[in-house]
Amino acid sequence: MIIQSTSPTAKSRRRNTLRWFYVFVIAAIVVFTLAAGSHAALQQGVLMAVGIVLAAAGIWSFVQFLKAADTHQKLINHDATSFAFAASLVLTLVFGLLQRFGFLLGASLLLPALMIALWSIGLILFSWRYQQ
Amino acid sequence: MKTRLRVLRAEKEWSQAELADSVGVTRQCINAIETGKYEPGLDLAFKIARTFGKNIEEVFLYEDG
Numbered sequence: 070m071i072i073q074s075t076s077p078t079a080k081s082r083r084r085n086t087l088r089w090f091y092v093f094v095i096a097a098i099v100v101f102t103l104a105a106g107s108h109a110a111l112q113q114g115v116l117m118a119v120g121i122v123l124a125a126a127g128i129w130s131f132v133q134f135l136k137a138a139d140t141h142q143k144l145i146n147h148d149a150t151s152f153a154f155a156a157s158l159v160l161t162l163v164f165g166l167l168q169r170f171g172f173l174l175g176a177s178l179l180l181p182a183l184m185i186a187l188w189s190i191g192l193i194l195f196s197w198r199y200q201q
Numbered sequence: 202m203k204t205r206l207r208v209l210r211a212e213k214e215w216s217q218a219e220l221a222d223s224v225g226v227t228r229q230c231i232n233a234i235e236t237g238k239y240e241p242g243l244d245l246a247f248k249i250a251r252t253f254g255k256n257i258e259e260v261f262l263y264e265d266g
Contacts (some may be wrong), residue, residue, distance in 0.1 A: 080209065080222075080227070081227050083227075089265065112212065126234055137226060137247070139225065139226040140226075140230075140242050140244075140245060141226060141227065141229070141230035141233060141239055141241075142230070142241070143225060198238070199229055199230075199232070199233035199236075199238050199239060200232070
């Protein structure tokens with residue numbers, strides 16, 4: 070007997086929303102970096118606006134990813150977010166100290182990128198926990 | 202909580218992926234339930250039981266402590 074799938078697109082929806090999240094976030098970081106390096110006020114303003122729109126799209130796709138996730142994936146995501154939060158807290162303190170001594174100046178954009186990288190590592194780590 | 206999910210699935214000759222698709226979760230989720238690493242919520246437990254045409258108590262066995 071073959072069982073019928075109740076949600077044939079659920080898997081692809083989860084994958085697509087996660088892919089779009091990474092695309093939007095990387096694009097936003099690139100645009101914000103360009104804006105920070107720009108000297109023309111108008112160009113900087115336009116780039117900042119584009120960056121904000123891309124970041125908002127990233128948040129929207131993240132929310133869509135969470136909506137498409139099942140309860141087990143939400144648990145993994147919760148663990149990954151906790152891991153990213155704790156690690157970011159520690160690294161923020163380290164960065165703060167380094168900046169105080171004149172290192173890593175202008176690295177403010179590094180923090181959101183770092184949080185997302187840590188969250189991604191957390192997703193992989195906590196997914197492994199449930200595998201055989 | 203113990204589960205008879207693996208036995209019931211074997212009886213029906215369904216793969217983890219087939220069962221996962223039918224109840225709208227990932228194969229990894231079904232695997233985690235079978236190995237006792239994850240306890241499903243009521244909604245998912247009912248969905249799984251209904252897929253097998255059984256009551257929830259016939260699939261999941263609650264143990265005190």
